Amino acid sequence: MVDPNDPVVLADDSVIAGLDYWRELPIKQQPAWPDADAVARASAQIASFPPLVFAGEVDILRERLARAASGEAFLLQGGDCAETFAGATADQIRNRVKTLLQMAVVLTYGASMPVIKMGRMAGQFAKPRSSDTETRGDVTLPAYRGDIVNGYDFTPESRRADPARLVEGYHTAASTLNLIRAFTQGGFADLREVHSWNKGFASNPANHRYEQLARDIDKAIRFMEAAGADFDELKRVEFYTGHEGLLMDYERPMTRIDSRTGTPYNTSSHFLWIGERTRDLDGAHVDFLSRVRNPIGVKLGPTTTPETMQKLIDKLDPNREPGRLTFITRMGAGKIRDALPPLLEAIQKTDARPLWVTDPMHGNGITTPNGYKTRRFDDVVDEVKGFFEAHREVGTHPGGIHVELTGDDVTECLGGSEQLDEAALATRYESLCDPRLNHMQSLELAFLVAEELAK
Numbered sequence: 001m002v003d004p005n006d007p008v009v010l011a012d013d014s015v016i017a018g019l020d021y022w023r024e025l026p027i028k029q030q031p032a033w034p035d036a037d038a039v040a041r042a043s044a045q046i047a048s049f050p051p052l053v054f055a056g057e058v059d060i061l062r063e064r065l066a067r068a069a070s071g072e073a074f075l076l077q078g079g080d081c082a083e084t085f086a087g088a089t090a091d092q093i094r095n096r097v098k099t100l101l102q103m104a105v106v107l108t109y110g111a112s113m114p115v116i117k118m119g120r121m122a123g124q125f126a127k128p129r130s131s132d133t134e135t136r137g138d139v140t141l142p143a144y145r146g147d148i149v150n151g152y153d154f155t156p157e158s159r160r161a162d163p164a165r166l167v168e169g170y171h172t173a174a175s176t177l178n179l180i181r182a183f184t185q186g187g188f189a190d191l192r193e194v195h196s197w198n199k200g201f202a203s204n205p206a207n208h209r210y211e212q213l214a215r216d217i218d219k220a221i222r223f224m225e226a227a228g229a230d231f232d233e234l235k236r237v238e239f240y241t242g243h244e245g246l247l248m249d250y251e252r253p254m255t256r257i258d259s260r261t262g263t264p265y266n267t268s269s270h271f272l273w274i275g276e277r278t279r280d281l282d283g284a285h286v287d288f289l290s291r292v293r294n295p296i297g298v299k300l301g302p303t304t305t306p307e308t309m310q311k312l313i314d315k316l317d318p319n320r321e322p323g324r325l326t327f328i329t330r331m332g333a334g335k336i337r338d339a340l341p342p343l344l345e346a347i348q349k350t351d352a353r354p355l356w357v358t359d360p361m362h363g364n365g366i367t368t369p370n371g372y373k374t375r376r377f378d379d380v381v382d383e384v385k386g387f388f389e390a391h392r393e394v395g396t397h398p399g400g401i402h403v404e405l406t407g408d409d410v411t412e413c414l415g416g417s418e419q420l421d422e423a424a425l426a427t428r429y430e431s432l433c434d435p436r437l438n439h440m441q442s443l444e445l446a447f448l449v450a451e452e453l454a455k
């Protein structure tokens, strides 16, 4: 039995109270690994690999998120529902980064507000599922839990949880992050490249609107350059990573002791969130993530009560540290206007000031008669509007948006100005789990959010 205050001796001999107490607690959504020794070997190997992100970067992000929580910045968080190993190609990573940069420009320009850019990238490999199994015809197999656990192909071999995937997950995250860093630090993300981010995407109304905005930005930059401004600072952008902190056999060995402060940081990504299915107050995920220094997000669905919210705050942010806690609401378009205001009102009566972010995707899932999991773009837009309305009503800050998106022209969500219909879903549905906004729908959403922010 582990005592929550017992010191835990880590591989590097640092001693941290309670870091492994989660092992004593109920835990959800973990794979049924067939070979415990192989998992232990894979975890030990990961523990010996270098960190993917550094504690100093994590601290800067916390400061940035604190600004968003107080209404001085806005968080844009987006990327695949489930990253795949095969999808970690230069083209796909670049398209996602370009899409996020374009959205960030639309938001920054439209709302005159700094935008914190964060990819659901370089680690979003593990998925919680509604059911442990999937049945097709008369065959039942383990559900696909993300590439870091098992394969998507519907065969017993592929669906078997394979610990070697943990190590592959680390390497895929490392190469993805390497490319992200090259794109965002090496000149590609320079604001003077604002036009080139639009290149390669199919012509559509959102792209045209973007081109117009890019021309305005260009003009402003040329004017400032002529006036002697030094734009070297524009060459690099801060870009952070985040994923669901779900798979403990990956997250625990990626947690290291910061040599500066002697405290634990999860070095798999800058930001981690706890999902709607694993945010039990007495569960393993909340306990473990309460003990790392990274900024932490928690998904809040429509049944969240003010009492639960308060307990999550006390557990995850006992010191009320600015930027530490983000609530990501995913209520559903039909529920947000009723479900969110009571939470916002309750928080106003406390000393807590979390960052509020809307996830307009996860409460709006539907399945079409032809069997596709999808979302209506109109519902996504409606939830975003409901989020802003609720904050305006209560007087709190709408601080960010969290979306599942891709830079590719997939057909996974219904609607948008291309008016994708049910038949179109069959043409390019590529997500292995939930449907993502395509490039155009993502840009359209950014324009809408910019308008809401500017109101």
Ligand SMILES: O=C[C@H](O)[C@H](O)COP(=O)(O)O
Residues within 6 Å of the ligand: 081, 127, 128, 129, 130, 131, 433, 434
């Ligand atoms: O992304 C979120 C969840 O992993 C996903 O919605 C679960 O989908 P399922 O209900 O098909 O398991």
Ligand SMILES: C=C(OP(=O)(O)O)C(=O)O
Residues within 6 Å of the ligand: 081, 128, 244, 274, 275, 276, 277, 299, 330, 362
């Ligand atoms: C599983 C997810 O969301 P939620 O926990 O809100 O269902 C997700 O964001 O991938």
